[in-house]
Amino acid sequence: MENIVTEEASSVVEPFIGMEFESEEAAKSFYDSYAKSTGFVMRVDAFRRSTRDGTVVWRKLVCNKEGFRRSRPRRSESRKPRAITREGCKALIVVKKDKSAKWIVTKFVKEHNHPLLSLLANARRSSHISQSPDKKDAKIRELSTELSRERGRCAALQQQLDMVLNVMEEHANHLSVNINNVIQSVREIESNTFTKSLS
Structure with missing residues (x-):
């Protein structure tokens, strides 16, 4: 029982x-997490169904670089050939x-028969760490300038928004006064009509 792995497994x-x-699904989730932490992409591959009830009883999960792409005749010489994504990788698990x-x-x-993404990511991270202080300072200045520019834009937009809100508020107040005047006029007309009917 200690070998059972749930979907929340490490x-x-x-x-x-x-x-x-x-x-x-727990097997797929586990192998997908394992693939991400190791540095490759999982692909759900072949399966077999039960001859009795038709449910899936066997599943193969592979690296996305498994197999080789089928060679197809190119439709046009002007089209660029697609990047090779299949490299015949044999990494997989089979669950039954x-x-x-x-x-x-x-x-x-x-x-795997190809470099893993985690190794490439570590190499890129090392190159970033090895950047000279001058390059880092220049990048910081560039980002600070961009941040300051965006703050200025936000302030200008806020000012325009405040102006629009003020105009809307004035318009609403004007409408309210007009509506009150109309109501008062209707009441006066009703009052005059009622007085005439009594006389």
Whole structure:
């Protein structure tokens, strides 16, 4: 029972054969989290259905660089060829539903045949850290200038908004006075009519 992994499982745990999940979605969620923390993108691949009730009982989850793209004739010579996203990566897990309705990892391939995103991100982070102080100061000044410019724009917009609100308030007050005058006139007319009818 200690091998069962829920959807909230930690993404740092490495899959292993025999690992159990409460559902297919829990297995997908776990491998997706593992993929993100490791530095690749998961893709939901093949599946098999039960011959008895048609439900999915076997699922393969792979790296998005699994397999190779099918070569198709180009429609036009002027079109640029699409970037190669499939590199024949073998990394995957296979989960199978057992008789107790648990999903069990029956196959796990860890190795990728391409650089992982986390390694590339670390390299980029290192290059940012190694920037000279002069470059950092220049970037700070640039961002400060942009922030000051945006604050100025916000102040100008606020001033315009206040002017519009003042005009709207004056207009509302003017309408209120006119409505009160109309009501007063109607009352006077009604009063005069009532007085004439009595006489």
